[in-house]
């Protein structure tokens with residue numbers, strides 16, 4: 070049995086993940102963390118200030134964190150202190166927060182950290198990498214769309230796309246939207262749409278002369294992210310104490 074605590078337990082992702090863990094025959098949902106008390110599928114949700122005591126009491130194998138960046142950093146440090154493996158889906162980390170996370174995790178606990186846990190997006194990233202290798206002289210535009218409540222922009226997934234493009238093409242200037250007189254050089258354009266209940270759309274356009282290739286992914290339900298996070302939880306327990314990504318979990 071993999072014993073799981075979820076932080077961000079009362080949020081959109083927390084509740085989706087809670088349902089899957091609760092129904093999994095090989096897992097036990099032992100509780101949740103959020104900013105306030107509550108319940109998650111019959112288990113206790115406690116305020117974040119009590120995370121250390123809660124982890125000591127429940128002794129979970131894994132903590133799954135889908136919160137906000139500043140909160141996730143503290144939850145990650147608490148999990149590492151208490152020898153609990155991590156699955157982190159939270160996005161919007163600053164470079165400094167990433168460094169803090171790496172020193173909390175490396176050599177202490179295994180952690181799968183990914184801006185997108187869907188299988189489809191992990192394949193999409195591979196296709197983007199392949200296209201960038203072949204189409205480096207085409208103009209590139211990245212577009213993402215999400216629901217009106219999303220706190221960070223661009224999305225973590227879009228930032229991962231930009232990292233992949235930088236790895237393949239060298240670092241290019243990023244232009245976030247355009248207005249007024251513009252002259253296209255070899256920058257990468259980045260465009261963010263927020264509205265309604267859009268679950269998560271990402272596309273990369275490679276525009277050449279007389280042809281375009283557009284690679285895109287659309288999530289229709291948060292279940293794709295939640296299922297990936299639960300798959301990562303099964304995979305990570307007992308691994309070497311370092312940071313992994315979802316490509317490691319999927320063997321891509």
Ligand SMILES: NC(=O)C1=CN([C@@H]2O[C@H](COP(=O)(O)OP(=O)(O)OC[C@H]3O[C@@H](n4cnc5c(N)ncnc54)[C@H](O)[C@@H]3O)[C@@H](O)[C@H]2O)C=CC1
Pocket residue numbers: 076077078079080081082083102103104105117135136137138140141144157158159160161183184185186187221225294
């Ligand atoms: N990697 C992936 O596949 C995915 C990542 N995300 C990311 O997950 C995060 C959460 O997304 P949603 O669930 O839509 O947001 P949400 O706002 O619905 O849920 C976040 C929850 O975290 C709670 N929270 C805030 N501070 C906390 C703390 N200190 N400790 C514990 N809980 C705390 C909030 O009260 C809220 O219930 C975002 O960063 C989002 O970008 C979302 C979907 C997929």
Ligand SMILES: O=C(O)C1=N[C@H](C(=O)O)C[C@H](O)C1
Pocket residue numbers: 160184185215219220223224225226227268269270
């Ligand atoms: O906040 C969301 O909803 C999502 N966030 C992730 C991101 O920032 O890339 C993944 C997914 O697109 C949904």
